[in-house]
């Protein structure tokens with residue numbers, strides 16, 4: 001199957017494209033959420049910020065109140081403490097106010113939960129299967145695309161492919177290059193501005209299909225198919241990185257998720273090319289180089 005893709009890739013012509021692609025991956029020292037690429041993630045950002053403001057307000061209120069009490073009612077300033085044990089008004093207030101705060105939070109929260117959970121009329125389906133340890137992708141409603149396995153790139157492989165794609169100035173060259181432990185040899189390719197249903201399952205143990213910029217995280221459970229959806233907003237074409245988010249075993253770190261979002265026309269072209277990409281070509285070039293190097297090394301060893 002890989003071979004077929006490689007043959008197709010080598011026959012495909014390079015498309016020179018200015019690299020203004022959007023991309024999202026974890027950043028060094030980053031502490032905020034990744035930039036939203038889907039309506040769900042935009043709403044998640046909003047809810048996060050909204051709840052964050054409430055949390056900050058409550059924390060400040062409690063801190064100021066405690067500071068005031070410690071200062072005003074210290075043993076020095078208030079030698080004879082009050083013997084009051086109940087205050088009806090106060091007790092009603094500190095019951096009602098938190099209830100109101102929770103109600104204010106629950107309404108947008110439940111709305112978002114349903115927005116995430118209830119699948120809209122989707123335009124295409126992709127299937128992600130977790131294996132030990134890699135992701136397998138297939139397009140159940142498109143027989144022209146064969147299922148393929150996505151493996152992370154080794155350090156030197158990532159470096160080589162990054163240079164290769166940049167030198168050839170192809171669309172696959174992502175803004176971030178080929179980040180180690182995030183970049184894969186075969187990304188999942190999807191069209192932009194399309195409602196996509198994602199079927200998620202596992203062939204062995206628990207994994208989790210997670211893409212932070214899309215606001216999706218869904219467990220991959222053996223013998224069961226979970227579903228979620230995403231729609232990448234127009235203008236957000238680019239490469240996105242996520243990881244398996246369920247500790248699944250010794251090579252859990254070997255399960256990155258790379259999604260390349262392309263225009264609808266580019267997607268059609270990718271399908272027409274038998275799901276071949278220039279990255280396949282770069283991987284092949286790396287393997288060829290390595291094979292040559294290994295053969296060379298073998299000769300030296302034999303000579304010794």
Ligand SMILES: [Cu+2]
Nearest residue numbers: 207244248255
């Ligand atoms: Cu996993």
